[in-house]
Amino acid sequence: MSSGPLLLLGLMMVLCPERVSPAGVFELKVHSFSSPRSVCVAGRPCRLFFRVCLKHAQPVVSPDPPCTFGAALSDILPAEPGAIAGSSPVRVPFHFKWPGTFSLIIESWSAHSAELSTENPENLISRLATRRRLSVGEDWSQDVHLGQQSELRYSYHVTCDEHYYGDSCSDYCRPRDDTFGHYTCDPEGNRLCLSGWKGEYCSEPICLPGCSESHGFCERPGECKCRIGWQGRLCDECVRYPGCLHGSCSQPWQCTCQEGWGGLFCNQDLNYCTNHRPCQNGASCTNSGQGSYSCTCRPGYTGSNCEIETNECASNPCKNGGSCNVSVYSCMYVFMYK
Secondary structure, three states, X not given: OOHXXXXXXXXXXXXXXXXXXXXXXXXXXEEEEEOOOXXXXXXXXXXXXXXXXXXXXXXXXXXXXXXXXXXXXOOOEEOOHHXXXXXOOEEEEEOOOOOOXXXXXXXXXXXXXXXXXXXXXXXXXXXXXXXXXXXXXXXXXXXXXXXXXXXXXXXXXXXXXXXXXXOOOOEEOOOEEEOOEEEEEOOOOOEEEOOOEEOOOOOEEOOOOOOOOOOEEOOOOOOOEEOOOEEOOOOXXXXXXXXXXXXXXOOOOOOEEOOOEEOOOOOEEOOHHHHHOOOOOOOEXXXXXXXXXXXXXXXXXXXXXXXXXXXXXXHOOOOOOOEEEOOOOEEEXXXXXX
């Protein structure tokens, strides 16, 4: 089989939960049987067997076929009390919801050969036909039939097969730990998830505590895998626009610039003066946008960043005997009075 049909089968098993028919077994145990009619034939051992027939509930139970709920035969037994009392129960399996009320027919037959045959009506020793009500359970119900042809003491019960539960054996629960479920079953047939799993069929892993329900997921218990656009241990951090330098995001692929930054990648310094303080020697700085600036130098300095010191007094700017002060670039005059 190619991988395509196998994959489709697996998908159907996930989408369509297991559907199974109810299953159980009706068991009847004969404790004693006696009849004035002889079951022995001259020259042959005295042997007999029992036939159990289950039918739907009838106001007047008809012994005629069919046995709508099923039928079964016992082993061939010696017609001795000890052999009958020690015989195995007669089992009638079923694959439907146990109805609770049913018709029961128990027949005893002479066995003149090694074959279990109910064809010859002359071999029928006795027949019991009755209507009964029986709930599912391990306990045996005791009963006795006293008739003109026989005395029959017996008990019976109905139980669910393994993995079947409920009053009608229609609840199914089989422990599993595979792709389609991770659970055990309680005594009532309810699914109990194994550690780390949740959901109706215990097929949903429990992610790492704190993992974002919106932006994270997991394929195994304790994981936290991020969906596209999210990152971090708990998948609660958005991924910024590629190349975003001085920005943040509240949704994936955003680049919201921090104060003082601009541009598509938030890489353009809009407040260069404050962030870099390029102007020297006490000069004042003015932002001109797009990462540019200008410096206004104090007297005695020049250059783009006012980094060059100048000597304004070198050219002797002061006239008439004035002295030049470099620090404040001013001329001082001394007047003499006679």
